[in-house]
Amino acid sequence: MLKRLITCLIVLFAAGLAHAQPKAGVEYRELSPAQPTDAAGKIEVIEFFWYGCPHCFNFEPVIEPWTKKLPKDVQFRRVPAIFNDEWAQGARAYYTLEAIGEGVRLHKPLFDAVHQDTRLKIANEAALTEWLGKQGVDTKKFAAAYRSFSVEGKVKRAGQLTQAYKIEGVPAMAVNGKYVVITDNIKSFEQMLAVADYLVDQTRMKSGKAAPKK
Numbered sequence: 001m002l003k004r005l006i007t008c009l010i011v012l013f014a015a016g017l018a019h020a021q022p023k024a025g026v027e028y029r030e031l032s033p034a035q036p037t038d039a040a041g042k043i044e045v046i047e048f049f050w051y052g053c054p055h056c057f058n059f060e061p062v063i064e065p066w067t068k069k070l071p072k073d074v075q076f077r078r079v080p081a082i083f084n085d086e087w088a089q090g091a092r093a094y095y096t097l098e099a100i101g102e103g104v105r106l107h108k109p110l111f112d113a114v115h116q117d118t119r120l121k122i123a124n125e126a127a128l129t130e131w132l133g134k135q136g137v138d139t140k141k142f143a144a145a146y147r148s149f150s151v152e153g154k155v156k157r158a159g160q161l162t163q164a165y166k167i168e169g170v171p172a173m174a175v176n177g178k179y180v181v182i183t184d185n186i187k188s189f190e191q192m193l194a195v196a197d198y199l200v201d202q203t204r205m206k207s208g209k210a211a212p213k214k
Contacts, residue, residue: 022195027186028179035164035177039075043203045196048081048162048172051090051122057115059171060108062189072212074200078107081170082159089123092146095154099145102137109135175199 022028037044047063049056067076080091093110097103113120113131120131125146133139145151165174173181173192179199186192204211 022198026182027195028181028199031165031174031178031180035161035174037177038077042073042075043176043200045070045074045076045176045200046161046165046174047076047078048165048167048170048174049078050081050087050170051093051111051114052086053170054115056171057111059189059192060111063171063193064108066193071200073204073209079161080158081162081167081172082155083162086123088155088159089125091155091158092151093122093128095151095158096142096145096148098154099148099151100138100141106132106135106137176203178203 024030049059070076078094080087080094082088082091094103094107097106097110110120110122114122118131121127129139129142132142165172165180167180169183171192172183173196175181175196176199179202181192181195181199183192186195201211
């Protein structure tokens with residue numbers, strides 16, 4: 001009797017795990033066609049975001065520690081989504097800071113400035129430049145990079161990726177050019193990251209590779 005009860009519990013537990021497994025068309029969708037990635041030999045994870053998005057702002061303290069624990073075979077990058085000129089200005093600010101080596105240091109402070117501290121209008125170049133000066137940034141260097149050919153190309157590419165991945169809102173996550181998390185059915189940021197983890201595992205499994213040792 002006890003043995004039968006244990007067997008039933010194991011079956012129910014397994015069924016529960018199966019039910020919890022993300023499903024195509026529910027928690028994620030497959031891209032067609034799949035997109036090329038920039039992470040040669042690694043599994044690429046992209047976060048599409050916008051500095052003006054309050055959800056992206058609230059997602060930041062959740063995703064940041066997650067990125068630091070990613071396996072060695074996973075490469076994470078952010079792509080500023082672009083739907084209009086205002087969003088394009090946010091992308092330009094992101095890539096300019098990246099170009100002058102200030103992207104990592106000022107990513108979170110810029111989010112804070114937009115949503116908490118000064119309510120900075122990131123599309124206002126003069127206001128943005130003034131704020132950057134207060135953060136110790138060489139504003140002449142920033143101005144030179146702001147409309148540089150390389151930054152212009154990255155902004156254009158970000159717009160192309162937003163369309164290619166069929167992004168409709170942010171934050172959004174894509175895995176290895178093949179999958180995009182469907183946020184309509186996601187109840188928390190933690191669930192969003194769990195689906196991304198699952199898609200990373202699926203990508204690794206389909207490639208026949210083992211998970212790297214920690």
